Amino acid sequence: MSKLNKTVLLFLIFAAVAVVLNFVLSGFSVTPGALFYEKPGRFTGLISPYYYSVMILLCINVILSVSLALLNGFTGLFTMGHAGFMAIGAYTSASVVYFLLPTAPFFIQLIAGALAAGAFSGLVGFFIGTSSLRLNGDYLGMVTLGFSEIIRIILLNIDAVGGARGFSDIPVYMNLGSVLLITVITIMVIKRIRDGRLGRAMLAIKENEMAANMMGINPLNIKVKAFVISSFMAGMAGSFFAHSEGYLSTQTFSFAKSFEVIAMNVVGGLGSLSGAIMGAGILTVLPEALRKVQDITGVDLRMVIYALTMVLIMILRPQGLMGNKEWKWLSSK
Amino acid sequence: MKILSKFFLLCAILTLVSCNKGGDDKIMVGYFGSMTGAEATFGVSTRDGVLLAIEEWNKAGGVLGKQIEIKAYDNQGKPEEARLSVEKLINADNVIAVLGEVASTRSLAAAPVAQQNKVPMISPSSTNPLVTQKGDYIFRVCFIDPFQGEVMAKFAFNSLKKKKAAILRDSKSDYSMGLATYFEKTFTALGGEIVGDEKYVSGDVDFKAQLTNLKSKGPEFIFVPGYYTEVGLIARQAKEQGISVPLLGGDGWDSPELVSIGGKSMEGNFFSNHYTTEDPRPEVQNFIKNYEARFGSRPNALAASGYDAARVLFEAIKRANSVEGPKLRDAIAATKEFQGVTGIITLNEQRDATKSAVVLEVKDGQFKYLETVNP
Numbered sequence: 001m002s003k004l005n006k007t008v009l010l011f012l013i014f015a016a017v018a019v020v021l022n023f024v025l026s027g028f029s030v031t032p033g034a035l036f037y038e039k040p041g042r043f044t045g046l047i048s049p050y051y052y053s054v055m056i057l058l059c060i061n062v063i064l065s066v067s068l069a070l071l072n073g074f075t076g077l078f079t080m081g082h083a084g085f086m087a088i089g090a091y092t093s094a095s096v097v098y099f100l101l102p103t104a105p106f107f108i109q110l111i112a113g114a115l116a117a118g119a120f121s122g123l124v125g126f127f128i129g130t131s132s133l134r135l136n137g138d139y140l141g142m143v144t145l146g147f148s149e150i151i152r153i154i155l156l157n158i159d160a161v162g163g164a165r166g167f168s169d170i171p172v173y174m175n176l177g178s179v180l181l182i183t184v185i186t187i188m189v190i191k192r193i194r195d196g197r198l199g200r201a202m203l204a205i206k207e208n209e210m211a212a213n214m215m216g217i218n219p220l221n222i223k224v225k226a227f228v229i230s231s232f233m234a235g236m237a238g239s240f241f242a243h244s245e246g247y248l249s250t251q252t253f254s255f256a257k258s259f260e261v262i263a264m265n266v267v268g269g270l271g272s273l274s275g276a277i278m279g280a281g282i283l284t285v286l287p288e289a290l291r292k293v294q295d296i297t298g299v300d301l302r303m304v305i306y307a308l309t310m311v312l313i314m315i316l317r318p319q320g321l322m323g324n325k326e327w328k329w330l331s332s333k
Numbered sequence: 334m335k336i337l338s339k340f341f342l343l344c345a346i347l348t349l350v351s352c353n354k355g356g357d358d359k360i361m362v363g364y365f366g367s368m369t370g371a372e373a374t375f376g377v378s379t380r381d382g383v384l385l386a387i388e389e390w391n392k393a394g395g396v397l398g399k400q401i402e403i404k405a406y407d408n409q410g411k412p413e414e415a416r417l418s419v420e421k422l423i424n425a426d427n428v429i430a431v432l433g434e435v436a437s438t439r440s441l442a443a444a445p446v447a448q449q450n451k452v453p454m455i456s457p458s459s460t461n462p463l464v465t466q467k468g469d470y471i472f473r474v475c476f477i478d479p480f481q482g483e484v485m486a487k488f489a490f491n492s493l494k495k496k497k498a499a500i501l502r503d504s505k506s507d508y509s510m511g512l513a514t515y516f517e518k519t520f521t522a523l524g525g526e527i528v529g530d531e532k533y534v535s536g537d538v539d540f541k542a543q544l545t546n547l548k549s550k551g552p553e554f555i556f557v558p559g560y561y562t563e564v565g566l567i568a569r570q571a572k573e574q575g576i577s578v579p580l581l582g583g584d585g586w587d588s589p590e591l592v593s594i595g596g597k598s599m600e601g602n603f604f605s606n607h608y609t610t611e612d613p614r615p616e617v618q619n620f621i622k623n624y625e626a627r628f629g630s631r632p633n634a635l636a637a638s639g640y641d642a643a644r645v646l647f648e649a650i651k652r653a654n655s656v657e658g659p660k661l662r663d664a665i666a667a668t669k670e671f672q673g674v675t676g677i678i679t680l681n682e683q684r685d686a687t688k689s690a691v692v693l694e695v696k697d698g699q700f701k702y703l704e705t706v707n708p
Contacts, residue, residue, distance in 0.1 A: 048424045048425055049420055049424050050417070050420045050421045050424040050425050053416075053417055053420050054417065057413070057417070157505075163507070164438075164506075164507065165437070165438070165441070165461060165463065165507060166412065166438045166441055166442070168441050168463065168467075172445075241413075245412075245413055245416060245442065246445055247412060247416070247441055247442040247445070248412075249412045249438045249441075249442065251410070251411065251412060251438060252411060252412055252413055288417070288421075291406065291421065300368060300369075300405075300407050302407065303369050303407070303409070
């Protein structure tokens, strides 16, 4: 069997699993978005809508985290503007679906929204990448932080997408099956990039840019590619976010969100794909899991424990939970 | 590494542990607000108001013979967290109704969840008109932005007996534009005249050009529906330009900062607000006394709104004699002439509260209660 056929087969298996999973989890509903709400007060699926929402958010955060790992972890470009790319994706996708395709079937909305979001975000990533290539380290961080704030302020001032009121009534069609499928695909794509020629070049640039240049790698070219791929994926994550929340506000995409994604990378281990996934898992699940603590203590110590956990992880394992290691199914060999 | 993966597993298990159900002898009410983050004081004040209402009702025997219990979740001021916490309140904690949020953006994010699950949601102080348009299960106990414009128009025409108005509005703020538009409509309908209309943008520091223009038109007062930072500067520069007519505004003025920025030039200006601690009605004075005894500080307008939202809900449960979503919804919608701390509340068919506003005057650096304007 040729390599292409294998990939197609793998994809079909994943898709089938995702569809079945979604059916079982959501209680055999065919209308996405209206999943649980046909009978008020009761849900027919296997898991409660609350956990379902948390899992969708988890998948979105995993996409964000692994796409940032490509820039921060593998290429060594310290960027602080991931929330900006996510915002572009979210607002682009929401606008495309809301203004252009309000009545299209949901899978067309999904594909068109996600592709438009990724494409536009990637385009912006291209311009930011090319214009800030001479910068390194903290300086690049500051520039990307600035760009992401500019994007947020621009969105805040566009009245058509709600401005300060927020963008409401966005069609909600994201389901766990589709988002899980795309998350797995994203992880596999990043794994293959990392293990391929491009990924090796990225790692070389991270270790020593001049040496990489001497070996015939064009650092500018590789860096722009990393920027475009990463922002494309962050844009798609934004699109899924928009269509699972149904409401967007520019407050969400402040620099705090960028730092959250960076924290996911750092907690898991910079330079490790498994670490990025694990970090996203912990930073999404922990704050929600800690709501339980409130029942015991009576007062809301959630954010205290959450912050303390992060401090402890950093003290006990400064290299992050995974360090440079990978889980077996994500390792190079 | 083994230990770490176990820790991760533990986290996963923690989230998946079964949901706790409210007992049969208790009525669970949900509250969500920003109790940490940049707007933490909003969420905490409102929650304290809600808590006070619950404690008072429980002392008097609860509602329908059951004690009321509150489940309060923090959303860190993030819209997506607001949505998640309402999802959890409704699906995992089985609350019968949701109270919150202060900020309109977070109410807008959470309202569809309450609507789809047919669980009533009462916002204590989200003033954007869009919030209650999300569905027939979404209510609010505060007035909406346009209403304040009407209030100030009536106050200026009837109480101050002024006929010639000028407007200075913030062209970038929905709030300011809403107030100005409805002020203009009401004032001209009453028989007044708008002689000048100028705009600024929030963040501006120099208003001399607009003020000079307005001065030449000879208005008897200027309506400035903005936020306290700009209003303070406008008042200062108006005095410097020799404008001695009073300025009028809305609840965006309500901050101690107003006087520290505007200084002496703020004296003799008027604005509308939700409530004042000087209101002589016994409901208000009792509330202030009890709140101070319980929390050790003077209640602000947000605490009062939270208190009212909770009491509107409990009254409705009593009238509905049921905690089922649809029956409770109908009972809340039928709220009429409810004696709230923030005014006498009647819910209209848009599920917004029509209630009186108070007009305050700036005097000796303090906000003095002047009169109550009814809708």
